[in-house]
Amino acid sequence: MFYREAGDFKTSYVDDSQTFPIAFDRYRYYFVLVIAFGIIPFIINDYWANAVMVPFLIYAIAAIGLNILTGYCGQVSLGTGGFMAVGGYACYKLMTAFPDVSIMVHLLLAGFITAGVGVLFGLPSLRIKGFYLAVATLAAQFFLVWLFNKVPWFYNYSASGQISAPERFVFGVPVTGPNVEAWAKYMVCLVFVTFCAWLARNLTRGTIGRSWMAIRDMDIAAEIIGVNPLKAKLTAFAVSSFFIGIAGALLFAVYLGAVEVGEVYGINKSFLVLFMIIIGGLGSIFGAFAGAAFMVLLPVALKNILVGGLGWDTALATHFEFVIVGALIVLFLIAEPHGLAQLWKLAKEKLRLWPFPH
């Protein structure tokens, strides 16, 4: 009915190859952007920013990053937490070493540093695949966490080994440190999410993205048709780590403010982000957002319903949270093994035929 290509004529190549070729999709995208930039910052409060929106946006960046590596290029990685730690610590070292440089630059640089580290740990992927690669990246996870715990230079020799973000400003508004307003926090993350999602979406549509997918679908065939596996795999590691590094830096500087590497960037983070992309859908930018929303929002929502709404005992509620979230993950994956992104795709398919399904 209203969601269809028919009648939407394209008169130029630019129009023809745009990200959202269907008008309804395009308007929905603009609508989301208007709400996110124009409305939410004005109504957001501390609780919504700190418990819901900021973690959701940060994990969405991390999930986009891992999705590029695992979903688009087919390289399984369990090193996400370690790479996030690289981003966080890089950001901390840059913030304290160059206090006069803008934090936005530091966040980007943290991404680039992580990209370098990612390429380094991506080298084994040229020889090993599948589960073996997962184990190699797992080693990266443990090595990086150990490194940041062991070498005092990374935490500026503080007595506790904690790093804490000093106050930094963007256009005179504090975005890190104690006096950050909820909207400022939210806006920084939103700007980065928008930038990352836009970048990822366009990368995956272009030459690089196609070579990643060729490697994912069948690496030998890809090599035969002329895809350079070295270039494809290492760019996937670099781009993926870039996003993950930014996510790690935001997690430290903007969201938490103080970080202890073993606890915040531990193996649990790697699994959390991996679950996000599996539940959201591999090889889909929308899936990264859906997965991040599912894993971040559901526990908070359940907690508010069980403890705040029904007045349950906190321990019982927490245990039930595990049960419910776990059961929902299993149910979702049985109902739709390709994740929430596939459900969304099916819904769009249905919309296209509506009201005359066959």
Next chain:
Amino acid sequence: MKKRLASMAVAAVMAASPVLADLVFPSLSYRTGPYAAGGIPFADGYADYFTLLNERDGGIGGVMTRVLECETGYNTEKGVECYEATKGEGSLVYQPLSTGITYQLIPKVEADGIPLHTMGYGRTSAANGKVFNNVFNYPANYWDGASIAIKHLLEENGGDLSGKKISLVYHNSAYGKEPIRTLEELSGKHGYELTTIAVDHPGQEQKSQWLQIRRERPDYVIMWGWGVMNQVAIQEAANIRFPMENFIGVWWSGSENDVLPAGDGANGYKSLAMHNVGSDFPIYDDLKTYVLDTGKAAGAGDQVGTVLYNRGFYAAMLAAEAVKKAQEIHGEADITPAMMRDGMAALEITEALMEELGMPNFGPAFAVSCENHGGSGQGKIQQWDATAKEWNIISDWIDSDKDVIQPLIMADSEAFAAENNITPACADS
């Protein structure tokens, strides 16, 4: 100064503001996860004390108390969520029982003006109240603890530790790393040799660490552990037949949960204590009458009298006394967090006061001031008796070595002040 862009809250969660006047004590507890064994008794003790005050005295100064429990699972991200969820309810003082969450909350409470009390944990240099206006860590902190342990060893060795080997087994986190600097300073002063051995979270696997101890044969082992790490360490120490009386844990490594699994092997294990043990205090009779027998106890109600229950109880007592002090200073019964801060900064715990509360000699007598948020810094030594299954206090209050600790506190807090552009000054009440 601060631009308020947000005027309306869509959040239904936050919409309900308290109508009734009450004193809100958020309890950022952890009844789940690898540290639950320590979190449950503390949370029970904390809640039970306030229930007792409500039932017996009708609250504090005529205003009822309300404990807002929020589960953190010892996880810093959930801790932040809990803080944000509860701070709007008029929360008076936060006690997260986690050094990681404490570091997280320090900048937030300074910005929001809500006091944070980290009793025997958290950031040690918060004892300098001129830099950390809203953070308190009386009656004692980690560096006091390290010094007390060394003092005890000095006493055992006739005042001389030169040439002795001491190993520190620590939780590889902000919490476990805290005492290292103090122990290093003290090793320079007393001439012992210090080795540090890290145990990663959660600490279920410590074979290699104890193998190293077995090889190096230290004269003494000091432990900074929490949760399951404690039990495993004590079991491993028993396995390598390390003499238990030479093994000293911090006050977070000295509860029943930690020693019971090792059975007789744990006999003689020592730990620090910041308060007395057991339930042999008059207030426990009231607790039985008003809380336990009426079925109002928090949790399963089976933790009464354990070390960590007493600690939660003690933390609640200190908070309640600070409320009384604040009510006295400001002449208002329904106090705000800012008033609570003033009450905490002027808190004075005397022998007579503890006697009056039915907790004679429960903790040290101390006074808090603007310059010193750290209290007296005293501690005792307790020892486990595996046959009677009870802790026995074996020393009197031991003073920590302030000559060493105070300069460290000043240096660390001033570094923090410089990093964050804070001009050290007392908060105006």
